[in-house]
Amino acid sequence: MRSLANIWQWRHWRGFGLTALLVTVVVLATACSRPTPGIPRVWPGQALSPNTQVRQGDTLRLTIRATNDSTNTVTGTAGSVRTYTTYPAGLRLLDFTSSDVGVLAPDDQHRAWVQEVDTTNRVVVVSFGPVGPDQQKTVTLTFAVDAATGADLTFNTMLAWTNIAPDTFVCKDIDCTPPPELTGAALASDPQVQGFVADHPDEVQALLRTYQGGGGGLANNVAVAVGDSNETTTAPAVALLIGAQEQGGFRTTARAAFTPNEPVMLWYNLPDGRAVWIGRTDALDDGSLDWLLDTADWNAIPAAATSIVAHGQYSGVEARYLFNR
Numbered sequence: 001m002r003s004l005a006n007i008w009q010w011r012h013w014r015g016f017g018l019t020a021l022l023v024t025v026v027v028l029a030t031a032c033s034r035p036t037p038g039i040p041r042v043w044p045g046q047a048l049s050p051n052t053q054v055r056q057g058d059t060l061r062l063t064i065r066a067t068n069d070s071t072n073t074v075t076g077t078a079g080s081v082r083t084y085t086t087y088p089a090g091l092r093l094l095d096f097t098s099s100d101v102g103v104l105a106p107d108d109q110h111r112a113w114v115q116e117v118d119t120t121n122r123v124v125v126v127s128f129g130p131v132g133p134d135q136q137k138t139v140t141l142t143f144a145v146d147a148a149t150g151a152d153l154t155f156n157t158m159l160a161w162t163n164i165a166p167d168t169f170v171c172k173d174i175d176c177t178p179p180p181e182l183t184g185a186a187l188a189s190d191p192q193v194q195g196f197v198a199d200h201p202d203e204v205q206a207l208l209r210t211y212q213g214g215g216g217g218l219a220n221n222v223a224v225a226v227g228d229s230n231e232t233t234t235a236p237a238v239a240l241l242i243g244a245q246e247q248g249g250f251r252t253t254a255r256a257a258f259t260p261n262e263p264v265m266l267w268y269n270l271p272d273g274r275a276v277w278i279g280r281t282d283a284l285d286d287g288s289l290d291w292l293l294d295t296a297d298w299n300a301i302p303a304a305a306t307s308i309v310a311h312g313q314y315s316g317v318e319a320r321y322l323f324n325r
Helices: 002-012 016-029 189-200 201-210 295-300
Strands: 042-049 052-057 059-068 078-086 091-098 113-118 125-133 136-145 153-164 215-220 221-225 237-239 243-245 249-254 263-269 274-283 289-294 308-313 317-321
Touching: 002 091, 042 078, 042 153, 042 215, 042 221, 059 078, 059 125, 059 153, 078 136, 091 113, 113 136, 113 189, 125 136, 125 189, 189 201, 249 295, 249 308, 263 289, 274 289, 274 308, 289 295
Parallel strands: 052 221, 237 317
Antiparallel strands: 042 059, 059 136, 078 125, 078 153, 091 136, 113 125, 153 215, 153 221, 243 249, 249 289, 263 274, 263 308, 308 317
16 A cells, blocks of 8 residues: 555646545545446536626535446446545635435434534535435535635545455456556645645545445536626536537537536527537547547538537536627
């Protein structure tokens, strides 16, 4: 087992230090590090309310989602699902609610709950318990906003889970070596995460043992500005950019706002409210979008279309291209 110092020097992925823990877990895992049919894959997602601007003195709600995309009722359950969320200065955690409220007893170990609040390093640990096949659980954290007007409030969340039956599948026909992005060496730069690890060395070591045979990932980044009013859009929206035509189609891009690698559905909207399917792609490792929109699909979009939308399946983020004909 590596020392804590080596663990956190070993890997920093996408500028979010908590991921160093995830990477260490995956590379030390005894089971396959890549998806295998029938085993769980849990996707993180998060959303703010209000999601555009919040007023000082009001409350801000962060909803964290854990979604298991496996449909196998025998081997598809993910266990020990946890999220680690860093929150900015100027916020005070008031309370939380869970999708398990009214479903499971308060002392049920399967219940989603806030396991730990590290106010020194501003890290909230949420335990979702097991998440079954094709199941989603949510926890909503409510914060009081003390930050000054003009501040930007950014939240980062990492999720990790255990494969309840890691020995069910044997690595034979699939590549079980860690993918390239899980190798290399860099220093974790997130000071909140560094502080959390330094203050909880026993917990970190326990996690390394717990999550062998599991997996994890980063949620979409979310942020809100502190202003003089509360403002919310129907969906977190970013700009979808359509580049000049190149061989095969039009380069379609969006900034890193999606959950990394999540499926992204694309459609165009018509003035009467109808949505017409275009296709699907996957977000990149950093949560950005880079997709070639086929020339035939572009030419099939009628002149009356008002927008193109790229919708993240687990983040709920939408990137929009507005026509100006």
